[in-house]
Amino acid sequence: MRRRSLLLAVPAGLLTLAGCGDDKADKAKSKPSDSPTNSPSAAPTAKIVAGPLPEITKGTKFGQKPTVAKGPGKASSDLAVKTLIEGKGKEVAKGDYLQADYLGQIWATAKVFDNSYDRGKPSVFPIGVGQVIPGWDQALVGKKLGSRVELAIPPKMGYGTEGNKQAGIKGSDTLVFVVDLVGTFNGKSSVKGKEVAQSNKDLPKVGTNTDGKAPSIDVPKTDAPEKLVASYILEGDGDELKETDGVLCQYRGVLWADGKEFDSSYKNGQPVQFQLAQVVKGWAQGLTGKKVGSRVLVVVPPKLGYGEKPPEGTPIKKDSTMVFCVDILAKA
Numbered sequence: 001m002r003r004r005s006l007l008l009a010v011p012a013g014l015l016t017l018a019g020c021g022d023d024k025a026d027k028a029k030s031k032p033s034d035s036p037t038n039s040p041s042a043a044p045t046a047k048i049v050a051g052p053l054p055e056i057t058k059g060t061k062f063g064q065k066p067t068v069a070k071g072p073g074k075a076s077s078d079l080a081v082k083t084l085i086e087g088k089g090k091e092v093a094k095g096d097y098l099q100a101d102y103l104g105q106i107w108a109t110a111k112v113f114d115n116s117y118d119r120g121k122p123s124v125f126p127i128g129v130g131q132v133i134p135g136w137d138q139a140l141v142g143k144k145l146g147s148r149v150e151l152a153i154p155p156k157m158g159y160g161t162e163g164n165k166q167a168g169i170k171g172s173d174t175l176v177f178v179v180d181l182v183g184t185f186n187g188k189s190s191v192k193g194k195e196v197a198q199s200n201k202d203l204p205k206v207g208t209n210t211d212g213k214a215p216s217i218d219v220p221k222t223d224a225p226e227k228l229v230a231s232y233i234l235e236g237d238g239d240e241l242k243e244t245d246g247v248l249c250q251y252r253g254v255l256w257a258d259g260k261e262f263d264s265s266y267k268n269g270q271p272v273q274f275q276l277a278q279v280v281k282g283w284a285q286g287l288t289g290k291k292v293g294s295r296v297l298v299v300v301p302p303k304l305g306y307g308e309k310p311p312e313g314t315p316i317k318k319d320s321t322m323v324f325c326v327d328i329l330a331k332a
Helices: 021-032 135-139 281-287
Strands: 056-058 080-085 096-105 110-114 124-126 149-151 176-187 229-235 246-255 261-266 272-276 294-301 322-331
Touching: 080 135, 096 322, 110 322, 135 149, 135 176, 176 322, 229 281, 281 294
Parallel strands: none
Antiparallel strands: 080 149, 096 110, 096 124, 096 176, 149 176, 229 294, 246 261, 246 272, 246 322, 294 322
């Protein structure tokens, strides 16, 4: 099955970057999701009960890959939710991007159909807004970070009567999940990396505020560099991004020619999530190797941006050099 079996494909919020004129990127942007897409207003809800739930036999600590027994007898038709470990972090809010590790299996057989632990990084997805299965949306909003939660999700709160054939899930299957709540991000998130000196007067100077507001970008009155620039403004201590990774970030983009903003996740009020392979080459090359938790200045020359084919309906002109500040919030 696909690695993102619970999640939608790349969100459509990356308006000026996802459509980079590359056929692969265009196809990825329009690709439908493997999972059911639920409108928040139309999504089913269920009564929440304490059980029954299967026993976790190994990996009982937060962050450990669990081994979970088969369901004990008949599963409830309601949504069974139990907090196995109570965290001390902030509560998960509706509309947050939730970072979580999880394992999912089928109640009757204990067959594991997906887990993030083997991939070596938590998954990141919007919660409470109809972009994951309804059982997750209802059960996880309000839980505290640092918690481990076990769920038994009836079909109507999972993949419905059609199931998910690719994952081996039938329309009658109750699903069991163990979920470790790692972190949350929203439109006010900023990185908290170590400040790096901005000593090159021929490069834009970027603000170092970490209050969730858009950093300033002051473009010098000099010629734009011909080569890609990617340098730390705030250096984090997280994992380095690989070219095959996805990323959740906050960003702001201005034009070198006049310093005018043409795009901003801050203005949109929400971080953006995408695969590095699906954005302009300047972003992909500039962010590869950079650490999670960092703010990065990326100056994209035309040949690594939109070149002679800027996106219609934007202030970006032919052969524009673009300047971005990017907060790398998480691998995604």
